[in-house]
Amino acid sequence: MLAALAVGLAAILYILVVGLLARRVLETPIGWPRAIIVGLVVFVASVSLLRAVELGSGLLAPAGSLAVDRVIFVLFITVAAGWTVACGIGILVALELVWPTRHFGGPVAAVKAFRARRRRARRYAQVLAIASRHGLGPLVHGGKVSDAAAWLPGALVDALNEAGVTFVKFGQVLSTRDDLVPPEYTRALATLQAGSSTVAWDRIRTVIEQELGGPIDATFASIDEQPLAAASVAQVHTATLLDGTEVVVKVQRPDAAAQVRADVDIILRLAARIEERTDWGSEYGVVDLADGFAAALNEELDYRIEAANMTALGRIADESESAAIRIPRAFEAVSTARMLVMDRVDGEPIGASADRLSQLDPELRTELAKGVLDAVLEQALVRGMFHADLHPGNLLLTADGDIALIDCGSVGVLERSLRERIAALLLAVINDDDIGTTDVVLLVAEAADDTDRVALQRDIGRVLTRMQVSTQTGRIFMQLLDVLRDHRLAVPPAMTLAFRTIVSLEGSLRRIDPDFDLVETGLARVPHFMRRMLAWRRVLGAAEATAAVAAVQARTMPRRIDAITSSLERGTLGVRVRAFEGTDERSWIGSIVAQLTTTLIAIAGIVTAAILVVSDAGPFLTANVRTTAFVGVVIGLAAFLLLFRSLRVAFVRRRR
Incomplete structure (x- = not known):
């Protein structure tokens, strides 16, 4: 019983030592599950190794008693145990090279990550359910749909509408890609521009009052509760300002921001996986495309940006040679992040x-x-x-x-x-x-x-x-x-x-x-x-600006020339090299030099250890082991620990 308890305590101690030393040597957190598994395997193997050292090195007499001094016995066992620890660290290094530890940032981060994964999984399931409900399930799962030409475009539009803001926007983009999408689909997807489902007036009224910070009648003389149009991100209502100006009010859907964040998170993760695992994803820069799509959607959620853009483009249109286009005027004073008020334009x-x-x-x-x-x-x-x-x-x-x-x-x-x-x-x-x-x-x-x-x-x-x-x-x-x-x-x-x-x-x-x-x-x-x-005015203006810059530079030339000639006369002219002047650059060079030095020392130690181990010179420390060989084993142990750390720094990308 006591022997089993001692072995168990020794195993726990060994696992702790291997795990902590591996973290110290590699300067990176290592998952305890893999450290425990590796520690147990190496500990079991080390029992046989220590027994072989005792018998093969002449530490024990045939009767089982000590054949050497106790100090020498402790040294041998310590070095042997050290090599077993080194073996454990080596296995962990190999695992980290092939399969780096994933870090979860503690319990709080783990809980947040779990909740995020659960939300994504729920959203995945929701999208798949919508697709199946509209008859798109076989397509989603890679199956075939027979006689789909007549009804599939309409079903796709209905599914995108129900899926929400991000997917409606995606359909809008596809509706313009006649080079990629068949005509029957582009015609159907074009209805997404004005065919999104509407939101109840009570919910829209709540958003308007929240954005105004007060009742609606304090800003609008009247507002039509029936929407003029329902877009992917917003719903539009006609209204009249207190001064009688007829306007339209573009109100963001109450759940638009949350839905976009959830869907964008899914899209970005899918894009990263596609670019990582496929050649065409990397070739077409899927991640960059997804980032651009996400950035555009996020900008659409802030109507203050759109109001400023309308004002700028409206000024350009007013000064344009072409009278073919108009830009509605934005009322920036009463527009907010989720509500945009602009001129009413009769058209479709x-x-x-x-x-x-x-x-x-x-x-x-x-x-x-x-x-x-x-x-x-x-x-x-x-x-x-x-x-x-x-x-x-x-x-x-x-x-x-x-x-x-x-x-x-x-x-x-x-x-x-x-x-x-x-x-x-x-x-x-x-x-x-x-x-x-x-x-x-x-x-x-x-x-x-x-x-x-x-x-x-x-x-x-x-x-x-x-x-x-x-x-x-x-x-x-x-x-x-x-x-x-x-x-x-x-x-x-x-x-x-x-x-x-x-x-x-x-x-x-x-x-x-x-x-x-x-x-x-x-x-x-x-x-x-x-x-x-x-035009000559623009060219002349650019020439004037260039001349002004040249004049400023010319005024400083005499002083610069005088400084150079004075330095030549005194013999103090020098050239300053600014490479590696910054703290970060010097730190980078220092780390490279330190890593190279550590690697060279480790290699030299391994070579020295090999020479000492095979050498026949020197007195015997035990009946079978010479002192030089024992010293070589100790030097080799230290060299391997240094080499592990050098290899880790050189070849494993640190997770930050």
């Missing part, structure tokens, strides 16, 4: 205006599409701020025959230098100039030193050649982005957003004019806007 989305558009003269439809494109190109190329979400639901055909742009939550901003290069790029593209396009691309995007520029030009040339006979120019722009990504060129996000806007705009313009050609009738206007960008 072009995605739902097929009958009315069909009654217009074809030439008028073409001119209307040209005017919209002109206005958007002027926003992007001349003014540098453009509406970046131009799907058919955000373009309203007004009673006057104009187009009003709504939902200004997502805008793009292009600095002047980038605008000039994008304009030059478009000019090269529409002229089928692969050399010029490549040159401009290399000015816009960051290329690595090993970029094959000949192959890049060849791939760009293929895209431009296909564009000459393509009926979907927007798709060509996405193919051009794919070429840049394949050649690992770092494209500015604003440029990517501009190209994606062209894709969305082309889908919207084709609803206005089905025969609209973005190259022949649209991008041919680029030279006009480039001339406006390079």
Whole structure:
């Protein structure tokens, strides 16, 4: 009984020692479950090892009594136990290299993580249930649906509507991708722009009063309880201000923010898993796409951003050469994060205006599409701020025959230098100039030193050649982005957003004019806007700014020249190297040197230990072991511990 208790206590002590020393040597937390398992296995093996050391080293006489001094016996057993600990640490190092410990950050973090996983699992189950309820279950689970062409698009729209904000927004994006989605689906998904389910007035009224901080009649003379439209994130009601101005009130759905956060969390995790486990996910940058989609959704939840964007775009529209578009005025004084008040515009989305558009003269439809494109190109190329979400639901055909742009939550901003290069790029593209396009691309995007520029030009040339006979120019722009990504060129996000806007705009313009050609009738206007960008006033202003900077620099030149010549005369001129001047840089260099030193010492120790162990020189410490061999074993133990730590620092990415 006492012997079993002693063995048990020894096993517990051994496990603690192995676990704590492994953490100390590796400087990283190691999960106790694996430390316990490894400790038990090595402890069982160490019992046989210690017995073999006792018998093989001559510590015990044949009768079982000690054949050496007690001090020597303790030293041998201690070193042998040390090697068993080293073996345990080595196994833990190998496990950490192959299967790093996952850290949960304590009980509180573990509980929070569990609740988050439970919410995600519940949401997963909810989405799958919605899909099954609308007959999409076989598709979700990889099965087949027979005779689905007639009813599947409508069922998909119903399922997305019921799934909530994020999935409705996803459907809206797909409705503009005629290059990816069949026509029957894009037509059905277009109804998502104005076909979302409504929210009861009592809940909407509560949101309005919370945002106003008081009763509704303190701000509005009247408000219609019946919604004018129900969008993916908000619901719109007509109202009248106290001064008689007719407005619409865009109110965020009560559960929109929470639903978006839950769905975005699911989307980001799925994107990370897809990019990690698939080649196409990494190639197309699924995580970056998901991050951009998430950022756009989060911006849509703050209507103060949209109000500011409407004011800026409205100013651009008022000063524009094109009168084809209008931007509703935002009343920023009474708008809040969850409520936006703006001018009332009589019209309907072009995605739902097929009958009315069909009654217009074809030439008028073409001119209307040209005017919209002109206005958007002027926003992007001349003014540098453009509406970046131009799907058919955000373009309203007004009673006057104009187009009003709504939902200004997502805008793009292009600095002047980038605008000039994008304009030059478009000019090269529409002229089928692969050399010029490549040159401009290399000015816009960051290329690595090993970029094959000949192959890049060849791939760009293929895209431009296909564009000459393509009926979907927007798709060509996405193919051009794919070429840049394949050649690992770092494209500015604003440029990517501009190209994606062209894709969305082309889908919207084709609803206005089905025969609209973005190259022949649209991008041919680029030279006009480039001339406006390079107007003599702008060029003169840029020249004046450059001259002013040069003048300031010229005034400091005499003093700099005098300082250099004075230093030459005194013989004190020197060159200061600023590399590794910062604290972080010095710390990094110090860690590299320390790691290298530790590794070299460990290797030298192992070599020394091997030489001493096989050496025949020196007196015998026991009947079978020489003193030099015993010293070599001790040195080898210390060297292996140092090597474990060095390997851990060098090859295992620390989890922070």
